Ligand SMILES: Cc1ncc(C[n+]2csc(CCOP(=O)(O)OP(=O)(O)O)c2C)c(N)n1
C-alpha cells in the first residue's frame with residue numbers, strides 16, 4: 001500500500017468527514033500540514049488571530065448545522081484558541097480544533113512553543129486527543145467528528161505533534177465508530193412521554209420553553225407543530241430564539257433576565273412547563289427555587305446532567321429533542337384535543353393582558369435609540385438576515401427587537417457571553433451561507449476585541465455588515481453600575497476609541513456613520529446594499545438601558561421595567 | 563437544589579485505561595466543587611479498563627450530579643454507587659509507630675488483637691500493615707496514638723459488590 005505522510009492522512013480523513021473549509025493560522029508546528037493543505041480540495045480562510053478562527057468555525061457550525069473546523073499552530077496559537085473553545089463548549093457547538101504540537105520526543109521538555117493544550121482545554125472541550133502514533137490518526141479524526149456532532153454536541157480538540165505529521169504510514173480509513181464508553185441516549189423513554197401527554201391534557205395553563213437544544217437537534221418544525229396542537233404559548237432562552245416564529249400569536253418573546261414581561265409572568269404562573277433543550281442557566285431561571293413554582297416541569301434534554309441540575313423536575317425525558325417532540329406529536333394525534341381551545345381561553349387572555357400592560361418599549365426622540373436601529377434593521381432586512389452579536393446591551397437589544405422566525409439565524413455567545421464573538425462568527429456564517437445577508441450587531445467595546453478580522457472579511461470578499469451601536473460605554477456594565485453601584489462608572493467609559501469609519505476604510509471595508517435619528521434608515525439602506533464588508537457606526541444614546549431587567553439572583557417576576 | 567443532608571458515597575468507576583483519564587476525573591471534581599475523600603485506581607480484570615474507587619461526600623442532588631457528570635466523560639464506561647447496596651469495603655494502611663523498649667510489647671499485643679502484621683522493625687519504630695474498613699482502621703489508630711504515630715500511608719477505600727444471594 002502506498003504510504004502517506006501524517007499531514008496527508010489528516011487531510012484525507014478531514015475530506016472523509018466532508019470538510020470543505022478550514023479556518024486557520026499557520027506556524028512552525030503545522031507548516032507540514034499547510035504545505036499539503038494548499039494542494040487539496042479544502043478551502044482555507046486565513047484569520048488574523050486564532051481566537052477568530054475558532055469563533056469563525058463556531059459561526060460556520062451554528063449557521064450550517066455542520067461541524068466547524070479550525071487549524072492552528074502549537075504554543076501561542078493553541079492558547080489563543082481557548083476562549084473560542086470555551087465559547088463553543090458553553091453553547092454546545094460542534095467544532096473540531098486541530099492544534100500543532102512540538103515533536104513527540106520533545107513533549108515535556110519545555111520545548112520552543114510547547115504548551116500542554118490537552119491539559120489546558122480538558123475542562124472546556126467535550127473531549128480531546130493527543131495523537132502520538134500515526135496509526136491512530138484516521139481513527140481519532142473520525143471519533144473527534146463523531147463526538148463533536150453526536151449526543152450533546154461540543155468542541156473536540158486534536159493535538160498533532162510535528163513528527164507525526166511528517167512520518168509516513170499507509171492510509172487506512174477510520175472504521176465505524178463503536179465507543180463502549182460513549183452512548184448517548186437518543187431514543188426517549190415512551191412511558192415518560194405518555195406521562196407528558198397526560199399532563200398536557202390536564203393542564204389549564206401550559207407553557208413551552210425552548211432552548212438551544214431545539215436548534216441543535218433541528219427540532220424547530222416539530223416544536224412548532226407541538227405548540228399549535230396543544231395551543232400552548234411559547235417562550236425561549238437566548239439560545240432558542242428562532243425556533244418558533246416570532247410572528248405567531250402564541251409567541252411570548254424571550255425569557256429571563258432581559259425577557260419580556262409576559263414571558264416571565266407566564267413562567268411563574270403556568271401549571272405545566274415543558275422545557276425542551278434548555279439547561280436553566282441562572283440568567284434564565286433567576287432565583288431558582290422560585291422558578292415556575294406553580295408548575296409541573298417536564299424537561300426534555302439529551303444530556304442527563306442538565307436535568308435536575310438547577311431546578312426540580314417532575315418528568316425528566318432523556319433523549320433527542322426532535323425525536324421526543326415527534327413522538328409526542330404522534331401520540332397526540334390519537335388524542336381528542338378538540339375542546340382544548342376553549343380550555344385555553346382564560347390563560348391566553350391573561351397573557352394578552354400582560355402583553356398590552358407592559359410591552360417592550362422605548363421612545364425615539366432627538367438622539368438615536370439603539371432599539372430603533374435594530375427595529376429599522378429588522379424592517380429593512382424583512383427579518384431575513386442572519387444576525388450575529390457581540391455581548392452586552394447590543395446583544396440584548398438584538399434579541400428583543402430583531403424578531404427571529406427561523407432557527408440558525410441568531411448567532412450569539414450565550415453561555416460564555418464572550419465579547420469579540422460577533423465579527424469572526426459573522427465571517428464563519430457568511431462562508432457557510434454565501435448568498436444571505438449576514439449582520440453583526442456590535443457594541444463599541446466588543447468590536448475592538450476582534451477588530452483585526454475586518455482584514456479577513458475584506459480578503460475573502462465576505463460582504464458582512466457590522467451595525468455598531470456606539471454608546472461610548474461598556475454599556476451593560478455601566479447599566480449595572482447605574483442601577484446597583486450608585487452610578488459610579490468605574491472604568492466603563494470608551495471615549496478613547498478609534499474613528500470606526502476611518503478604521504473600516506483603512507482595512508479596505510466601507511464605513512458609514514449616522515449621528516441623528518433621520519440618518520438611521522438611509523445609512524442602513526446604503527450599508528446593506530454595498531457588496532463588501534461594511535461597518536455602520538450609529539452614535540446612539542449613551543446611557544440607554546436594557547429593560548425589562550431582573551436583578552441577578554432575584555425571582556424573574558421582580559422586573560425593573562421602563 | 564435544597565436537599566441538605568450530606569452522606570458518604572462510595573463510587574466504583576470503570577474507565578478506559580488511557581493517559582489523562584485520572585486527570586479528567588480529578589479535574590471534574592475540583593472544577594465543579596465536588597468533594598473527594600479518597601480515590602484509588604488500578605487496572606481491572608481487563609487490561610484496557612481501570613477501576614477507580616472514589617469516596618465522596620455530598621447531599622443527594624450533588625451525588626446525582628457527580629454520577630451524571632462522571633458518566634458524561636467520554637472515557638468513563640460505568641459508574642456504580644455502592645451506597646445502600648450490599649458490598650465489601652477494605653482499606654490498607656501502613657503505620658509507623660514509635661516502639662521504644664518499654665512499649666514494644668503493648669504495640670505487639672494490639673497488632674495481635676487487630677490481626678495486623680508488623681512488616682518492618684527498626685530501633686525506634688515498628689511499621690504495621692493493616693487492612694479493614696474505615697471503622698477498624700480509625701479504632702486502631704486511636705489506640706496507637708498515645709504511643710506516637712510517626713507516619714501513615716493509607717490507600718483509601720476499595721470496594722466491590724457482594725455476590726447476589
Ligand atoms: C471577553 C469579555 N470581557 C469582559 C466581559 C464583561 N462584559 C460584559 S458586557 C460588557 C460591555 C460590552 O460593551 P460593548 O461591547 O460596548 O456593548 P454595550 O453593552 O455597550 O452594547 C463587558 C465588559 C465579557 N462579557 N467578555
Ligand SMILES: [Mg+2]
Pocket residue numbers: 443444445469470471472473474475494
Ligand atoms: Mg458600548
